[in-house]
Every structure is written in C-alpha cells, then in structure tokens.
Amino acid sequence: GSLLAQRMQWIKASPSMAAKKKVDTLRAAGKKIVDFTIGEPDLATPEHIANAAVQAIRHGATKYTASAGVPELLHAVAQKFERENGLRYTTDQLIVGTGAKQLIYTALAASLNDSDEVIIPAPYWVSYPDMVTLNGGKPVMLASTAESGFKVTAAQLEQAINDKTKWLLLNSPNNPSGSMYTAAEFRDIAAVLERHPHVYLMIDEIYEHFSYDAAYVSLATYSETLRERTLVVNGVSKAYAMTGWRIGYAAGPAFLIKAMTTLISQTTSCASEPSQRAAVAALTEDQACVREACRIFRERRDVIVPLLNAIDGFVCAVPQGAFYVFPSVKGLLGKRTPDGTTLATDLDVVHYLLDHAGVAVLDGTAYGTPGFIRISFATNLDIIREGCEKIASACSQLV
Numbered sequence: 472g473s474l475l476a477q478r479m480q481w482i483k484a485s486p487s488m489a490a491k492k493k494v495d496t497l498r499a500a501g502k503k504i505v506d507f508t509i510g511e512p513d514l515a516t517p518e519h520i521a522n523a524a525v526q527a528i529r530h531g532a533t534k535y536t537a538s539a540g541v542p543e544l545l546h547a548v549a550q551k552f553e554r555e556n557g558l559r560y561t562t563d564q565l566i567v568g569t570g571a572k573q574l575i576y577t578a579l580a581a582s583l584n585d586s587d588e589v590i591i592p593a594p595y596w597v598s599y600p601d602m603v604t605l606n607g608g609k610p611v612m613l614a615s616t617a618e619s620g621f622k623v624t625a626a627q628l629e630q631a632i633n634d635k636t637k638w639l640l641l642n643s644p645n646n647p648s649g650s651m652y653t654a655a656e657f658r659d660i661a662a663v664l665e666r667h668p669h670v671y672l673m674i675d676e677i678y679e680h681f682s683y684d685a686a687y688v689s690l691a692t693y694s695e696t697l698r699e700r701t702l703v704v705n706g707v708s709k710a711y712a713m714t715g716w717r718i719g720y721a722a723g724p725a726f727l728i729k730a731m732t733t734l735i736s737q738t739t740s741c742a743s744e745p746s747q748r749a750a751v752a753a754l755t756e757d758q759a760c761v762r763e764a765c766r767i768f769r770e771r772r773d774v775i776v777p778l779l780n781a782i783d784g785f786v787c788a789v790p791q792g793a794f795y796v797f798p799s800v801k802g803l804l805g806k807r808t809p810d811g812t813t814l815a816t817d818l819d820v821v822h823y824l825l826d827h828a829g830v831a832v833l834d835g836t837a838y839g840t841p842g843f844i845r846i847s848f849a850t851n852l853d854i855i856r857e858g859c860e861k862i863a864s865a866c867s868q869l870v
C-alpha cells in the first residue's frame with residue numbers, strides 16, 4: 472500500500488506557490504524572468520512594525536501564547552473592526568491565526584461534515600476548493616463573466632443554495648479579478664442569505680485596504696441577523712506588507728471561534744508570539760503606511776491596464792481592488808507561435824509568455840475561469856513596463 476492518504480489525490484500544490492518555484496528554478500539557471508505571479512506586496516514591512524517585534528523579542532516575547540492569540544492583539548483586532556468597519560465584537564468572537572489562510576482552513580475543518588456544500592463564486596482564490604475538499608466538503612462553483620464584472624448575482628446564489636449548503640465563501644476585493652461588490656449587490660446577496668438561515672457566510676476581506684475607487688464596506692454590516700452567521704476573515708499580510716509574519720485574524724459567532732480555537736490548540740498551538748506583537752503595532756499605530764501602499768498600487772494599476780489593452784488579443788478590465796489584473800486572452804487563442812504550435816488555452820498562453828517573453832503569469836483556469844490570465848502588479852513600475860513590453864513583443868510574433 473501507499474503511505475500517502477487518499478485525500479492527497481484530490482488536491483494539488485497551490486499554483487501560485489508552484490509558479491514561484493518555477494520562476495526561482497529558471498532564475499537559478501541564469502534566465503531573466505519578469506515575475507508577474509507575485510501574490511504579495513513588494514514593499515518592506517514598515518519599520519515601526521518590525522521594531523515592535525525586535526523589542527518584543529528582547530523582552531522575552533518568544534513563548535507559546537493562548538491559542539486564540541495574545542489579549543493585546545485580540546483587543547487591537549476588536550478596535551480595528553470597530554474603527555474601520557463599524558463592527559463590534561467581544562473577545563470570545565475573535566481569533567488570531569497563522570495567516571488568514573489557516574483561519575479559513577480551520578473554520579472549514581471545524582464546520583464541514585461529509586458532502587456539506589460550500590458555494591464559491593468564480594474566479595476564486597485557488598486554495599478555497601482544495602481546502603473545502605480536504606475537509607470532506609463539496610465545493611460548488613458559481614460562474615461569473617467579465618461582462619458581469621466577475622461577480623455573481625443574488626439570483627445565481629438563490630439557485631445554488633440547497634439543504635446541504637453550509638457556507639457561501641465570498642472574497643471582495645477579489646483575487647484574481649480585482650472586482651468589488653457594490654452596496655446594492657451586497658444588499659441583494661444579504662437578502663438571499665437572510666432567507667436561508669442554515670447558510671453561513673465566510674467573507675475573505677484580506678484585500679480590504681486595496682480598494683481604489685470607493686471606500687470598502689464589509690458585507691457583515693448589511694444585516695444584523697446575517698452578521699450572527701458570518702465569519703469575517705482578514706489579516707495583516709497584504710495591508711502592512713507582512714506576508715512572511717503569518718498573522719491573520721477573524722471574527723464570528725463565539726461557538727465557531729471556540730471550535731476553531733480548539734483545533735488550533737491541537738495543531739499549531741498558537742501563532743508566533745513575535746509576529747503577534749508586530750501585528751499589535753500594525754493595527755494600533757499610525758495607518759499612513761496603509762494609505763501610502765494603496766496609493767502606490769493604484770498608480771501601478773493605472774499604468775498597467777492601458778499597457779495591456781494596447782496589446783492585440785488582450786482585453787483588460789480595470790480592477791477596483793486588490794493588486795491583480797485579470798485580462799481576457801481569448802483573442803490570442805487559435806493563433807500560431809513562431810515554433811508552429813497553436814495556442815489553444817490560457818495555459819498555453821502562460822507557457823508561451825514564459826518561454827518566449829520571459830514573463831511569468833498565472834492561468835485563469837487555475838482560478839476557475841478559462842480564457843483569462845492573472846497578472847500581479849505588486850511589483851515596481853519599471854518592471855511593469857518592461858514586462859508589458861515583452862508580452863507585447865511576444866504577442867506580435869503570433870500569426
């Protein structure tokens with residue numbers, strides 16, 4: 472027999488992590504690669520945050536903590552939700568984890584029974600379906616289109632809900648499309664969920680602070696009854712350029728938070744203490760670094776979108792949030808490369824751009840939306856211009 476569990480056949484390595492490995496390998500072989508696969512800010516963690524961790528380590532903050540997180544961080548998280556989202560939570564409704572990713576996984580592990588369904592609008596963050604599957608659940612994907620702004624409608628949601636539905640897992644601003652639901656759209660979605668009290672809502676707000684055209688409003692604020700069945704997931708990774716510190720936080724019903732805490736106590740014990748102390752500084756001290764990061768990313772967005780739209784075969788919508796563009800490359804499909812192969816899918820386009828342009832991007836298929844590619848603009852303007860030039864030049868060689 473095999474050592475590996477059967478469940479390992481149902482899941483794959485995260486495509487963005489796999490892409491990172493491939494880029495590293497090519498670079499190690501001496502190839503020059505423009506990396507547009509990056510899922511993290513290229514900015515450094517602000518100094519006052521890093522200093523808080525250094526100070527904390529010097530003062531002995533190097534131990535296990537309570538599984539739900541240190542009281543100071545839970546307090547800072549409560550203040551953050553009140554200050555920025557108008558949401559009030561008590562400490563027993565809050566939890567800190569090793570990234571938003573661990574908290575999403577833990578919430579699913581704590582709640583799914585075999586064949587429970589989780590509704591996931593596409594395009595979706597690649598990890599959602601695999602995390603649902605790993606926990607015995609069934610991901611139910613809802614398709615959206617570029618025409619609908621990569622958003623699902625209340626009617627679609629209504630139709631997808633059945634007795635087995637346990638969660639709607641929603642991500643806005645969205646990775647990979649950058650779409651954001653409007654207030655009216657959120658109101659309609661909240662109304663559907665209000666009519667189905669057995670369905671819980673998990674909202675992934677990790678890109679909250681990268682909202683370029685409108686103030687971000689949490690879906691949890693639209694309905695008081697729905698809020699009692701909502702898990703809000705967020706973290707410091709993106710907003711404060713702290714991906715490697717691995718700190719996320721979540722707010723939700725006390726019984727769920729308690730179950731998640733039990734799971735964490737038996738798995739990772741707690742999040743790293745120095746990182747938790749740094750997160751306290753991030754959430755409680757000057758927020759100018761977040762506004763500045765948002766300004767930088769908005770500027771990059773405004774540069775990359777026209778550059779891509781100028782390329783024959785690309786159609787790129789303007790993302791309202793996050794730091795990705797998700798252009799259609801359907802105009803390239805069916806074309807022939809200088810080697811004489813035909814580009815049949817978005818994955819073929821990804822390989823062509825890597826081999827012929829030295830530009831790494833991710834395929835929309837991985838995000839449940841074939842015909843598109845994901846390009847990260849979490850990289851500086853010179854690299855953005857260089858990469859777009861290389862893509863344009865490679866595309867001009869297609870016939």
Ligand code: PLP
Nearest residue numbers: 510570571572596646706708719
């Ligand atoms: N949610 C989405 C939509 C993401 O894109 C990411 C990171 O790429 C995460 C969650 C993970 O965040 P964290 O670093 O807090 O685990």
